[in-house]
Amino acid sequence: MDLILQQMPTVLKALNVGFLQTLKLFVATGLGAFPLGLVIAFGSMSRFKPLSLLTRFVVWVVRGTPLMIQLLIIYYFPGMVLKNNIWGSGEAGRFLASAIAFIFNYACYFSEIYRGGIQSIPRGQQEAGMVLGMTRSQIFFRVTLLQVIKRIVPPMSNEIITLVKDTALARIIALQEIIWAGQSFLKGSHGIAGAIWPLFFTAVYYLAFTGVVTLVLGRLEKRLDYFR
Amino acid sequence: MAILDVKNIHKSFGRTEVLKGISFSLEKGQVVSVIGSSGSGKTTLLRCLNFLETPDGGSIAVNGETLFDAAEPATQREADIRRKRLHFGLVFQSFNLFPQYTALENVTLAGKLLAKEEPDYKTRKKELFAQIDGEARALLAQMGLSDRMDNYPHQLSGGQQQRVAIARALALRPDILCFDEPTSALDPELTQEVLRVIRQLADRQTTMVIVTHEMAFARDVSTHVLFMDGGVVVESGPPEQVIGAPSQERTRRFLESFTRP
């Protein structure tokens, strides 16, 4: 116990650095995947057959393969097969590659939720907008969107909480997120070796983080409670 | 001149021909009721008038202006159709109010969006919106909903929701107001409050096309009745004639099915 207290300041400092990386990846994925998911959803619902088939094929591939493999391919493929390492070697390139893999992967999952949400809105809502002389985009943004959001908040909450924990996968291309930071004390780092508690302690960060995310999403759900 | 002139409308879904040449016309202030069993094509006719379906043949003219002619592609441009729809209002069987807006917002939303297309929108925004709000409040009051303006649809009864929907359609001042079985989703007592409102509108010379199963109401409120069956108009004329003394066997059989309990 004394030893843990003594190691605590060093470990927390390192875990904080790792957690910041986790947080950055989470935020980047959110910012990228929320809108990209919508684009993909519209692609898969397109009446232009080749586009919708292509989109659905891509979604199938992305959802049907492990994110870990996608990370490896996105980071190593350019240098290995195309003989042109576009990412560089440092942390920035690894983060960018991770972010792109995560954004694309999560956008595909989101797109299916969006699609389900959009298709669950009764056709009458759109027709009511049409007979009132509204444009397509007015109908989408003023009528459909909020109803879609209300319906997709619960399934999206699931995905978002999964995302919090999935960020740990980026360690496969050596992105030094919080699990990496926790594990480094096992092998030896910052003068501490063979300490396993920092790895377990990362769970506290995840719990706190998912706690905050759950609270925020719960409030959003509540704020949309005013209509049915 | 007729306010509405519908000529020889045809419409098929796949191989099923739902409308086989429908023609009728309407003078300003007239009320036409369209009756017929389900599957007779009356709802499709209404949807064609509102451009929710595109007819395969025929033409539609309002105030002498041809809005749609199947033979003239120039009348079918997607971009113009939105504006053309504004000649008509449509009240749906299932209300289709926007659930996230209050009764008042449901009535004002489209008007405020259309106001953006006014040339002097930016300078007159406040004035325009105040006018739209004022008119909407007056309409809701006319519908007997003065104390319900700030309620959301789910807080209203079916009859109240349908009256909000009528106010919403009226707010854009359509030339012709269409009703698609407006009381079919309502309990009998709620049906009466909606019919009372429609009757008021008829008294005020509102031009209306009403698809309905309420025979007594149709007889009472209409200047004209169309009986449709199998995609054609079987019989048309004043209500006393079509409902009171039908000349066609098919009309008689249809009406008998209503008098039987």
Next chain:
Amino acid sequence: MKKLIAFTLAALMLLSVSVFALADEADSDLAYVQEKGTLVVGITEFEPMDYRDTDGNWIGFDADMAAAFAESLGVDVEFVEIEWDNKVLELEAKTIDVVWNGMTLTDEVTEAMECSNAYCQNAQTVIVPADKAADYQTAEDLEGLVFAAEAGSAGEAEVEKLGNECTPVLTQADALLEVSAGTSDAAVIDLLMAAAMVGEGTSYEDLVNTVNLNSEEYGVGFRKGSDLAQALNDFFVESYEDGSMLEIAETYGVQAALIDQTADKAE
């Protein structure tokens, strides 16, 4: 519609052509590194070879040697922490130029990478609690002990040869943890690591190393076919002869393990 498809295909082809065009097809890895001006060294945290000082800079016998080698090439050095299992991938994808991290020269390693000459002696050594060390001084004494060793490591292979029961763990440090906690009787780890991590003045004062099960050598790995391996061999000879290599080794307490580079050259 056809136009759109044709356009998309054309754009894709253009993209892939340009990616290939940008590709560096230089035959000489040395020239490639000198052209970009940086030698990217893939490492993991591994005291005393590669680790961070209190300011966060990479130090250690390997790190200092790598910096000196980069200087001799006239390029900057950049250290990048990698996932050890992906070291060959990192080299081939050119995300790093060299693996310099106390890497044991096994058959797998020399097959997958262009390796330098060996520069350090290492062994797989047995770790037991200090108070029982007297009982386990030869390989025969070890019979019946339950071992812990890093999964897939040279240590695990040695335990297999002994025929003892072995618990595979995630890292060498975990193996020490097992012995310290009493969940395993003994562990097998790298001798160089043992020097830094067990015994007086370390995290595991109550553990000691006893028997060395084998002897092995550390080397540096480059991309398959790279001419940098020869350049490093030359550099090793030079710095061994002028004493700078020994000096660095003494800084990190690994001088006893150093391999005579002039002898290698004579072979």
